[in-house]
Amino acid sequence: MKEKNLTNKKLVVSSLSRKYIMAAAGLFLMLFLVMHLATNLLLIIGDEGKTFDKAVDFLTKNPIIKIMEYVLFAGFIIHIIIGLMLELYNYKARPVKYKAPMRSEVSPFSKYMIHSGIIIFIFLVLHLFHFFFIKLGYVDLPETAEHGKDFFNMAIVTFGNPLYSGIYLISFLFLGFHLKHAFQSAFQTYGLYHNRYNKFIKIIATIYALAIAIGFSIIPVYFLFFYNA
Amino acid sequence: MDIKLKIWRQKDAADKGKFETYDLKEVSPEMSFLEMMDYLNSKLISEGKEPVAFDHDCREGICGSCGIYINGRPHGPERGTTTCELRMRFFKNNETIVVEPWRSRAFPVIKDLIVDRTSLDEIIKAGGFISVDTGSAKDANCIPIPKNNSDKAFDAAVCVGCGACVAACKNSSAMLFVAAKVAQMGLLPQGKVEASIRVQKMVEKMDELGFGFCSNILACEYDCPKHVSSEFIAKMNRDFFSSKVCKQKVI
Ligand code: HEM
Numbered sequence: 001m002k003e004k005n006l007t008n009k010k011l012v013v014s015s016l017s018r019k020y021i022m023a024a025a026g027l028f029l030m031l032f033l034v035m036h037l038a039t040n041l042l043l044i045i046g047d048e049g050k051t052f053d054k055a056v057d058f059l060t061k062n063p064i065i066k067i068m069e070y071v072l073f074a075g076f077i078i079h080i081i082i083g084l085m086l087e088l089y090n091y092k093a094r095p096v097k098y099k100a101p102m103r104s105e106v107s108p109f110s111k112y113m114i115h116s117g118i119i120i121f122i123f124l125v126l127h128l129f130h131f132f133f134i135k136l137g138y139v140d141l142p143e144t145a146e147h148g149k150d151f152f153n154m155a156i157v158t159f160g161n162p163l164y165s166g167i168y169l170i171s172f173l174f175l176g177f178h179l180k181h182a183f184q185s186a187f188q189t190y191g192l193y194h195n196r197y198n199k200f201i202k203i204i205a206t207i208y209a210l211a212i213a214i215g216f217s218i219i220p221v222y223f224l225f226f227y228n229a
Numbered sequence: 230m231d232i233k234l235k236i237w238r239q240k241d242a243a244d245k246g247k248f249e250t251y252d253l254k255e256v257s258p259e260m261s262f263l264e265m266m267d268y269l270n271s272k273l274i275s276e277g278k279e280p281v282a283f284d285h286d287c288r289e290g291i292c293g294s295c296g297i298y299i300n301g302r303p304h305g306p307e308r309g310t311t312t313c314e315l316r317m318r319f320f321k322n323n324e325t326i327v328v329e330p331w332r333s334r335a336f337p338v339i340k341d342l343i344v345d346r347t348s349l350d351e352i353i354k355a356g357g358f359i360s361v362d363t364g365s366a367k368d369a370n371c372i373p374i375p376k377n378n379s380d381k382a383f384d385a386a387v388c389v390g391c392g393a394c395v396a397a398c399k400n401s402s403a404m405l406f407v408a409a410k411v412a413q414m415g416l417l418p419q420g421k422v423e424a425s426i427r428v429q430k431m432v433e434k435m436d437e438l439g440f441g442f443c444s445n446i447l448a449c450e451y452d453c454p455k456h457v458s459s460e461f462i463a464k465m466n467r468d469f470f471s472s473k474v475c476k477q478k479v480i
């Protein structure tokens with residue numbers, strides 16, 4: 001009877017260690033989002049992307065940023081792979097599901113991390129096609145582009161299309177959902193819990209998630225409705 | 230009151246199992262859930278049918294034997310109670326109540342609503358003890374323990390090991406159970422000596438037994454009949470981290 005319980009599989013990297021790595025990658029991505037948003041908001045200050053271009057120029061020439069680009073890729077890949085493994089493992093941990101819907105009251109965002117994560121992933125691929133791959137020369141800019149291959153023009157082309165703007169906006173909504181739980185969850189994963197500070201952490205999580213989701217959403221909305229060439 | 234019960238019936242571990250529906254009339258709202266089950270079983274027996282098997286012992290919320298998943302919640306709709314303490318007044322007249330066993334790879338069903346919770350004992354065996362002989366009961370206060378620590382240790386020690394945390398968790402994770410046991414001992418001087426080895430061994434065993442990974446959803450805390458706090462999970466995350474960083478060797 002006893003032996004049947006055991007899956008008898010020692011995990012090479014323990015469940016907790018996997019979570020530490022995943023949370024570290026996630027926290028790094030969260031920092032990246034702040035940087036990314038800060039530079040992107042320069043697109044909409046009304047100077048046809050001049051300041052933005054300068055910032056991009058500065059960043060692309062900076063060797064530290066070059067290294068960070070690889071770290072960023074690694075961060076995404078590590079986070080996504082561990083996330084998928086975790087989800088699969090957890091799915092198998094309950095071979096027979098319940099008939100009644102699970103009614104324990106929990107944060108709705110926390111239950112759907114894999115779903116919001118996958119939406120972010122799909123968005124990410126699309127996003128790379130729209131911007132990063134064009135810059136690298138893997139993909140051509142559509143002919144409608146009037147000027148060179150700078151990001152400002154890519155933004156005009158991409159966000160001028162209501163379909164793409166819509167996809168971006170929906171993705172940011174789910175990104176916000178992901179981040180709301182991600183922020184507080186990472187604290188818990190590292191054991192940073194205190195009755196006095198937990199409320200505060202949750203408030204910061206909400207503010208962070210809202211700031212990122214709304215901040216990024218402003219950009220497609222600006223190009224779709226307010227920008228006149 | 231009248232109720233309709235949809236109960237999981239499974240002859241033995243090998244049986245596939247299915248839900249059976251029972252109409253039960255004139256249930257008293259004062260009955261505990263288990264008394265209602267007794268009432269149902271007496272009817273089934275008088276009709277010559279097989280009674281529903283369920284686990285129970287103390288029937289006063291201290292042994293942790295009675296684990297039933299009722300209407301989508303372990304131990305039913307009322308927070309902070311075990312199934313044996315749950316009263317029928319928390320259900321509506323003519324309500325349909327879905328009654329299931331704990332579901333987890335680590336808790337195979339033995340019969341009907343009874344699951345094999347040996348896994349939890351296996352985790353305790355891996356490290357939930359103090360190796361030195363602590364002798365017989367000492368005079369109070371001869372080992373100085375800060376009040377905070379003894380209070381916290383007690384808050385963790387109220388865990389009755391029912392497994393509701395596993396049942397409530399979307400991932401079937403046993404983190405709250407393991408964390409409570411780790412904290413209960415690690416917080417006191419007698420248990421501190423082995424604290425970092427204990428946490429590693431118990432986590433390793435938990436993984437090995439096929440419990441899921443925690444994603445900090447905290448359904449466990451919400452549905453724990455003893456209100457064990459998720460702060461112990463955080464503490465375990467912290468303890469495990471530092472034991473790994475300090476490279477404490479597991480002997
Ligand atoms: C910019 C993008 C992203 C950021 C900033 C981010 C951040 C985070 C953070 C900080 C956590 C909390 C980790 C923890 O609980 O310790 C988390 C959890 C999670 N992320 Fe992401 N993430 C991103 C994208 C993705 C993607 C693309 C996936 C795709 C599969 C994903 C899947 C998950 C899952 C499944 C969890 C829950 C893990 C768990 O606690 O069980 N994330 N994310």
Ligand code: FES
Nearest residue numbers: 288292293295313
């Ligand atoms: S029978 Fe002992 S806790 Fe319910």
